[in-house]
Amino acid sequence: MRNSNSDRKVVLITGAGIGIGRATAKAFGAPDYTVLVTDVLHEEGEAVAAEIRDAGGSATHYSAAKAGVVGPVRGLAVELGRHGIRANGLALGFIRTAQALSEQHSKRAAGLAAVSAPIPRGRVGEPEDMADVITFMASDKARYLSGQTILVDGGFAIQSH
Ligand SMILES: NC(=O)c1ccc[n+]([C@@H]2O[C@H](COP(=O)([O-])OP(=O)(O)OC[C@H]3O[C@@H](n4cnc5c(N)ncnc54)[C@H](O)[C@@H]3O)[C@@H](O)[C@H]2O)c1
Numbered sequence: 001m002r003n004s005n006s007d008r009k010v011v012l013i014t015g016a017g018i019g020i021g022r023a024t025a026k027a028f029g030a031p032d033y034t035v036l037v038t039d040v041l042h043e044e045g046e047a048v049a050a051e052i053r054d055a056g057g058s059a060t061h062y063s064a065a066k067a068g069v070v071g072p073v074r075g076l077a078v079e080l081g082r083h084g085i086r087a088n089g090l091a092l093g094f095i096r097t098a099q100a101l102s103e104q105h106s107k108r109a110a111g112l113a114a115v116s117a118p119i120p121r122g123r124v125g126e127p128e129d130m131a132d133v134i135t136f137m138a139s140d141k142a143r144y145l146s147g148q149t150i151l152v153d154g155g156f157a158i159q160s161h
Contacts, residue, residue, distance in 0.1 A: 008031075008032060008033060008034050008058070009032060009033050009034070009138075010033070010034045010036065011028050011033050011034070011035055011036070011138065012036040012038065013025045013028070013035065013036070013037060013038065014038050014039070015038070015039055016035075016037040016038060016039050016045060016048055017037075017039030017040075017041035017043075017044030017045040017047075017048060018039075018041065018044055018097070018098055019095075019097035019098055019099060019127055020092070020095060020097060020127045020130045020131070021039070022044070022048050022127065023126075023127030023128045023130065023131040024127075024130065024131040024134050024135070025037050025048050025049075025052065025059070026048065026051065026052060026055075026131070027128070027131035027132060027134070027135045028057075028135055028138075029051075029052035029055055029057030029058075029059060030057060031056070031057065031058075033057070033058070034058040034059070034060075035049070035052055035057065035058065035059040035060075036059075036060055036062060037049045037052075037059055037060065037061045037062070038061070038062045039061075042061075045061040045062075046061045048061070049061035073087045073088060073089040073147060073148070073149055074087075074147045077146040077147030078147065081146055081147075086142070086143075086145065086146040086147075087146060087147060088137045088142075088145055088146060088147070088148050088149065088150065089148070089149035089150070090130060090133060090134055090137070090149070090150055090152060091149050091150065091151040091152070091153070092125070092130065092151075092152060092153065093119070093124070093125055093151070093152065093153025093154055093156045093157070094112060094115050094116070094119070094124040094125060094153070094156070095124065095125040095126065095127060095129070095130060096112060096124050096125065096126055096127070097127055100112060100124075112124050118156070118159050119153070119154045119155065119156045119159065120154060120155030120156070120158070120159050121154030121155055122154075123154065124154070125152065125153070125154060129152065130152060133150065133152050137150070
């Protein structure tokens with residue numbers, strides 16, 4: 001998406017208050033982007049937008065639910081490619097976030113430590129590891145990448161082969 005008032009790209013990130021969304025919003029907080037931060041966690045979302053602005057970037061927080069349902073990446077890439085729009089997905093391995101550490105959802109700290117042993121890269125992922133790949137995928141460096149879902153898991157999925 002491009003902002004009609006300037007050459008700045010506009011990036012909307014849902015769930016940007018904590019975890020991978022937060023790291024990704026901050027990674028897009030460079031001069032070329034305006035970041036629209038959304039999260040149902042109002043204070044966390046506002047704090048991320050403020051951090052981006054304090055670092056010299058441009059950001060606005062919307063306290064809203066996810067803005068739409070993102071359809072299959074391949075279908076969007078086929079449908080929108082001729083309009084200059086690319087669609088790509090990111091598949092994750094084990095990433096150290098509140099969700100991954102929570103009692104309710106997942107592995108807790110001990111579980112995350114245990115799961116890191118068979119990961120070829122030797123550790124679980126950090127939110128920033130995801131953010132760097134996402135910003136690359138959105139950048140012009142990836143201008144010919146479309147319709148792909150990239151698995152970013154430190155090699156976990158191939159470790160048994
Ligand atoms: N962390 C992992 O290891 C892992 C692995 C596989 C997949 N994932 C997926 O990646 C995504 C991000 O994971 P995370 O670990 O950063 O999660 P997280 O729980 O740390 O952060 C999720 C954020 O989304 C926000 N959110 C939830 N519902 C929303 C809504 N309707 N509208 C706007 N915001 C909403 C939450 O408030 C929270 O800020 C999730 O979909 C998760 O299932 C995570």
